[in-house]
Amino acid sequence: MTNYMTLRVKAVPINESFVRGVVAGFTVPCDPTIDVINDVRTAVSEAVTNCVVHAYSGSGEGDILIEGVLNDNLLTISVSDYGKGIDNVEKAMEDFFTTKESEERSGLGFTIMKSFMDSLKVVSEKGAGTTVTMTKKLTDVEH
Amino acid sequence: MKVSTKLNRDELHIYLDGELDHSVAEEIRTQIDDYIEKNAPTKVILEMGKLKFMDSTGIGFILGRYKKLRSKHIPMFIGSPNPQIDKVIKISGLYSIIPLLR
Numbered sequence: 001m002t003n004y005m006t007l008r009v010k011a012v013p014i015n016e017s018f019v020r021g022v023v024a025g026f027t028v029p030c031d032p033t034i035d036v037i038n039d040v041r042t043a044v045s046e047a048v049t050n051c052v053v054h055a056y057s058g059s060g061e062g063d064i065l066i067e068g069v070l071n072d073n074l075l076t077i078s079v080s081d082y083g084k085g086i087d088n089v090e091k092a093m094e095d096f097f098t099t100k101e102s103e104e105r106s107g108l109g110f111t112i113m114k115s116f117m118d119s120l121k122v123v124s125e126k127g128a129g130t131t132v133t134m135t136k137k138l139t140d141v142e143h
Numbered sequence: 144m145k146v147s148t149k150l151n152r153d154e155l156h157i158y159l160d161g162e163l164d165h166s167v168a169e170e171i172r173t174q175i176d177d178y179i180e181k182n183a184p185t186k187v188i189l190e191m192g193k194l195k196f197m198d199s200t201g202i203g204f205i206l207g208r209y210k211k212l213r214s215k216h217i218p219m220f221i222g223s224p225n226p227q228i229d230k231v232i233k234i235s236g237l238y239s240i241i242p243l244l245r
Binding site: 013014016017020035038039041042045046049052053103104105106107108109111112115116 | 162164165166168172196198199200202203204206207226227230231234235
């Protein structure tokens with residue numbers, strides 16, 4: 001199975017569920033288990049929420065670009081924004097680190113992306129935006 | 144996302160129905176804090192049997208309620224999370240302070 005998708009959405013909260021639903025649907029032809037689909041859904045939800053909450057500071061003004069590639073049973077998904085960028089990526093990726101404690105943010109977004117997916121790469125530039133790229137093997141069977 | 148409650152003696156059961164993410168967290172936060180304020184329970188159980196999805200926003204939400212309840216010495220429990228939600232909660236370590244009700 002080889003396929004790709006591109007989705008561009010406005011950085012508003014309602015699109016968090018829309019995007020995780022689309023990406024979950026994108027994996028279905030590979031016949032992953034429910035658990036694997038849920039891992040992908042959760043990780044994508046975290047990535048998109050970060051864009052809404054942090055990249056654009058909840059303003060709702062800005063785009064989120066989601067690109068997915070299926071290559072045999074390997075999913076590669078990247079979530080990009082053109083927002084403010086992350087000051088210190090290493091720090092941001094620490095468990096429980098958050099810049100928005102007052103908004104009850106848990107600081108576990110990257111922790112979940114990292115542990116639910118097989119790989120996670122974060123590239124960020126101040127004032128230009130952030131791209132999060134994640135991969136996950138969807139099934140153990142080689143097609 | 145729907146929230147309903149049932150008061151059983153002094154135990155407040157809060158039933159979450161739908162998907163708990165950032166888009167709904169703020170609204171249900173106010174709603175649930177109001178319920179707790181009005182009912183003065185001795186125990187709060189977050190019933191998740193009908194919750195279909197939760198991400199780390201939910202962890203922040205649960206912790207926020209826990210902190211408020213702890214200041215009033217009211218214990219909090221989690222009931223019937225599905226496997227996806229259970230996995231998210233386990234990663235957060237939340238069960239050590241907010242036990243799973245069996």
